[in-house]
Amino acid sequence: MDAMISADATAGEAAYRQIRHDIIFGKLLPGARLKLERLREPYNASVSTLREILNRLASERLVLAEGQRGFEVAPVSQQHFKEVAAMRELLEGHAMRESFARGDVEWESNVLSAHHKLARLEQRMSAGDASATEEWKRYDREFHAALISACGSCELMAAHRQIFDHYLRYQIIAVIYRGDDASREHRQLLDAALARDHQAAANVLGRHIQACVEHTVRNGLLAA
Amino acid sequence: MDAMISADATAGEAAYRQIRHDIIFGKLLPGARLKLERLREPYNASVSTLREILNRLASERLVLAEGQRGFEVAPVSQQHFKEVAAMRELLEGHAMRESFARGDVEWESNVLSAHHKLARLEQRMSAGDASATEEWKRYDREFHAALISACGSCELMAAHRQIFDHYLRYQIIAVIYRGDDASREHRQLLDAALARDHQAAANVLGRHIQACVEHTVRNGLLAA
DNA sequence: TTACGAAAAATATCAGATATTATTGATTAC
């Protein structure tokens, strides 16, 4: 009886997660070529396994597979950021409406709990502890995931997860920090959720998302 | 100077397309296990190449990759069909609104032209020529793609393309035929597009999509 | 019938070989 049946049973799965993480968190820069031989050592995987991984990431649009010229990290642009932001707003807004309409008490308490963890961390960060950015992003993702978790559609949640990670990548790359504002908006989302007010939630979400885009564009943090 | 730079330059790309096509068009049945050795011969690809392909398809959720138990064709269910349908309605509805607002004359004529090809084929099919199902589906896809082609978001169009193919798969599997109704609805979509009436288009699209779902559910064409 | 464990099948992963394609740099022509 194997005590721990972690999801990343396979070895290649670990490398996949790592590479994906490194792209989203900017360790692998946009446009960087991904030579197979070079990746072998740092990710502990053979060329064949790496090719499988890069193919998966290409499907997710996190890497680019150009003909027979190998792979490279997906480039970034203002235009694309706007598209990703709009997509997130569409999916998450719709999912919240559904979720608010169906969520039961169990759901409510999950949202509450996810918000609590996030808020505590935001408190710490607001107080100057900037050490936990990755953890913060994880709780952020989990809070937003909790909000829509009662929407009743795996397909919708999967699509949201994917676009959320693209959005997150832009937040990281453009070094967007708007801690206190974000924190307030999270609080407002929580309140809207408990009040089942999807319209209010959509409004807050719109601000939450568009503020980042505007901040990035205004300060020219992305090429073109 | 190579005269033909077709997109499927690589050999594995051909196998990818073929397998994908075979899943969507029901040649590979839902739930069927995809043993690597068995696929080698029919798709002219080695195990390594096949693994790359199946990994890509797994990202697209057309195949299932369960831990170390290999791959299988993604299963189907009523619940999932409903989710896919709702997703298509959300994405396509939104994309049409954007597209109608931005499309220029070039766009209008593309829509018109795409509709013409589709309508001609529907005429033929309505007259009894059932030989061209795959061609019909292709024109159907191209018409809907044309409608949203001015939406201004590659991200949105990519997501739509993906969900559209899932939806198409259900249409094929459940052997849904509602030719004349569909044809009429396509006509209404064209009219709405030219009149830039996104609200009307959304209504028609809702019927267009939900009619298939209801037909399937009512006749119990899918397990569970 | 259920439980257990050994044999067989399949998978994940690797390494290395070949053919094809891109890239680079030097050479030549204008």
Place this chain on the structure above:
DNA sequence: GTAATCAATAATATCTGATATTTTTCGTAA
């Protein structure tokens, strides 16, 4: 000096075959 040409180099796509694990299968014992 710039542009075109072509050989040398590097990188990719793809295949074959090998090894270690993991599943599955199936017969035997409880």
